[in-house]
Amino acid sequence: MLPFAVTELGLLEGYQSQSKRVMSSIYRTLLTLLIAAGACSYLPVYAKKISPPPIVTPAEWGSNPHPIPDDKKQIPQWITIHHAGELWHYGEDPAEFVRRMQIWGQNRPKLEKPPRDTYWPDLPYHFLIAPDGRIFQGRPVTYEPESNTKYPLNGNIGVEMMGDFNVQRPSMEQLSACVALTAWLLQEHKIAVDKVRTHQDVAPGQTDCPGKDFYRYIKDGQFKLWVLRAKKGQKLNIVEGDALPDGPTKSINDPSTAKVPAPPAPLMPNSTPNLDLPKATPPTALQDSNSVTSPTSKP
Ligand SMILES: [Zn+2]
Numbered sequence: 001m002l003p004f005a006v007t008e009l010g011l012l013e014g015y016q017s018q019s020k021r022v023m024s025s026i027y028r029t030l031l032t033l034l035i036a037a038g039a040c041s042y043l044p045v046y047a048k049k050i051s052p053p054p055i056v057t058p059a060e061w062g063s064n065p066h067p068i069p070d071d072k073k074q075i076p077q078w079i080t081i082h083h084a085g086e087l088w089h090y091g092e093d094p095a096e097f098v099r100r101m102q103i104w105g106q107n108r109p110k111l112e113k114p115p116r117d118t119y120w121p122d123l124p125y126h127f128l129i130a131p132d133g134r135i136f137q138g139r140p141v142t143y144e145p146e147s148n149t150k151y152p153l154n155g156n157i158g159v160e161m162m163g164d165f166n167v168q169r170p171s172m173e174q175l176s177a178c179v180a181l182t183a184w185l186l187q188e189h190k191i192a193v194d195k196v197r198t199h200q201d202v203a204p205g206q207t208d209c210p211g212k213d214f215y216r217y218i219k220d221g222q223f224k225l226w227v228l229r230a231k232k233g234q235k236l237n238i239v240e241g242d243a244l245p246d247g248p249t250k251s252i253n254d255p256s257t258a259k260v261p262a263p264p265a266p267l268m269p270n271s272t273p274n275l276d277l278p279k280a281t282p283p284t285a286l287q288d289s290n291s292v293t294s295p296t297s298k299p
Contacts, residue, residue: 066121094130133173165211183230
C-alpha cells in the first residue's frame with residue numbers, strides 16, 4: 001500500500017506543483033498585461049504632441065527683414081508676453097500694422113532720438129497676435145528680441161498681443177491664440193511653464209505691459225492653467241473674467257474704436273497721386289517698451 005500511497009501522493013504532489021506552475025504562469029501573464037495596460041494608459045500623455053496653431057508666416061505677411069548679427073543668437077528659455085500698448089482701432093489691418101512696425105524698427109536711427117535710435121533689423125517680437133486671433137510670425141526665435149527697457153534679452157521668445165489692455169480688453173480669440181501658441185512653444189523648446197512671464201515681471205518699474213486686463217490672468221494663475229491644459233491637448237476652457245472695477249470695459253473688437261474715416265481730399269489740379277508708399281512714421285504700437293510720454297502709461 002505504501003508504494004501506491006507514495007505513488008499516489010507523488011502524483012498528487014505532481015498535480016499540485018503542475019497546478020502551481022500553471023497558476024504562477026497565469027499570474028505572470030496577468031501581471032504583464034496589467035503593466036502593459038498601465039503603460040498604455042500613460043503613453044498618450046507623454047507621447048502626444050500638440051500641433052502648432054495656425055501661423056501667418058513672414059513670407060505671407062510680406063516681411064522684409066534685414067540680417068540680424070550673430071551675436072544676437074539665442075537658445076529660447078523664456079516666453080515673455082507683451083501687449084502693443086497702443087489703442088487698437090477696429091478695422092485696422094494687422095498685416096499692415098506688422099509691416100509698418102518692421103519698417104519703423106529699421107529706420108529708428110533716422111527717426112528716433114537717443115537712446116531710442118538703435119537699429120532694429122527685424123521686428124522686436126517673435127510672434128504678434130491680432131484681435132481676430134491670427135498669429136503673425138516675427139523675427140526668428142533663434143535671435144533675441146529687442147526692447148527699450150532694460151532686462152536680459154537673450155533667451156526670450158517675445159509674444160505680443162496687439163492693442164492696449166489698459167484701455168481695451170483682449171478678445172477671446174486673442175486669449176485663445178496666446179494660450180495655444182504659448183503651449184506649443186513650451187513643447188517645441190522644452191521650456192517649463194514657470195518660465196512664462198510678462199514684460200512687467202522681467203522689467204519691474206519700467207513698464208506696465210501687458211496691461212491690467214490681461215495681467216489679471218497672470219496674477220491669478222489662470223493663464224498658466226490654461227496653457228497646461230492646452231499642452232496636454234485638452235479643451236482650452238478659457239473663461240473671460242468680468243471687467244475689472246478700475247479696468248477697461250470694451251473689447252478690442254468693439255466697433256466703436258474704429259477710426260473716423262478721413263473726409264475725401266479735394267481734387268486739386270496737377271496733384272501728386274498717392275502712391276501708397278510705406279510710411280516710415282513710427283507705429284504708436286511701439287508704445288510697448290518705447291513710450292516716453294508718461295511713466296504711468298508706459299506698457
Ligand atoms: Zn512689453
